[in-house]
Amino acid sequence: MDNIAGKKSALTWAVNIAVVALVALWVFPTLGLLISSFRTGDQIASSGWWKSMLPTEQNLTLRTAGGDEAELVDGLYTVSGNLFAVEGIDPLDISAFGTSSRAVGAYEPGETVDMGDGEIIAVEANGDYVFTSVEEMSGRGQRVFVTAEVAPEFTLENYNNMLFDPNNIEGMSKAFFNTLTVSIPATIIPILVAAFAAYALAWMDFPGRALLIAAIVGLLVVPLQLALIPLLKFHNEIGIGKGYLGVWMAHTGFGLPLAIYILRNYMVGLPRDIIENAKVDGATDFQIFTKIILPLSFPALASFAIFQFLWTWNDLLVAIVFLIDSSGETTVMTKQIIELLGTRGGNWEILATAAFVSIAVPLVVFFAMQKYLVRGLLAGSVK
Structure with a gap:
């Protein structure tokens, strides 16, 4: 029960x-x-x-004033002032300081530190310092490492550097448009081909139709990696390898089985009476396909378009194999981000910005068309 x-x-x-x-x-x-x-x-x-959103403790590297500002006081060359004022930043509350990168928090604020060679420094919690030396000072000031609590800070500088900085804009902007150049045709072409094939398999009787449907289902489980090398050799032989046409055809071939399967299942579930009435009225198969089937199949078309666009936009393997270019003219965003990992491995803010820029378009596409996703995938599953 x-x-x-x-x-x-x-x-x-x-x-x-x-x-x-x-x-x-x-x-x-x-x-x-x-x-x-x-x-x-x-x-x-x-x-x-x-x-x-919370204050965080950070280790900052600051400097005292330069040796040219030293004054002779009681036989010692003395430099005093505020560490934050020297660097031109807002004052912070120092919890610890140090004079070596190996011990950035070795001393408490207000403590006097003997640095050896007649040099002594004292740093207060508000950043005030007194640095003395028995020998005349010259050059840049003494480096001081401080630990301070920093308020939350948000900036648009990361996006400015990524999208508008002359050192970065050429690579990321070009990669962005290259990815669009790959993704849009690689989404439209398989939809067009699969729509015709799905209509034929759903509503047209011809010898071998069942075998074709079985072959398409079987192709759904063929690993992508299995076909890469043979397909690349074939593309090179016919002269479309390592270019946009080659990568379009590769994405089309890899996406067609799923597209035909989804669209065929959806079209089979459409009312038969509509098709038969149209044929009685003298409509041809092409007219039925373009004026009846396609408008009614929009949820399934949109469902596959989401999958195909997300796959081609985020693809790296197919782009590397079929879109190799040493000059960088056809580099896509996934490959450009990998290059950033090598050249800017420590600049996490740049990497985070580049990664979010790369997923912004798929997010917009997904949320704009998500209402069709479930309708298209579940079509044909029940009668």
């Missing part, structure tokens, strides 16, 4: 927990990436994104 209509299953709570967990696994990393893209490099290094 547990399965009677109107009674909830005992596993409903497990399903709800699983859904919440999946949503959290998707939302939290995306939210963290977004928040990190607006933080400074120092704040990212000192605390996680979930602490972005």
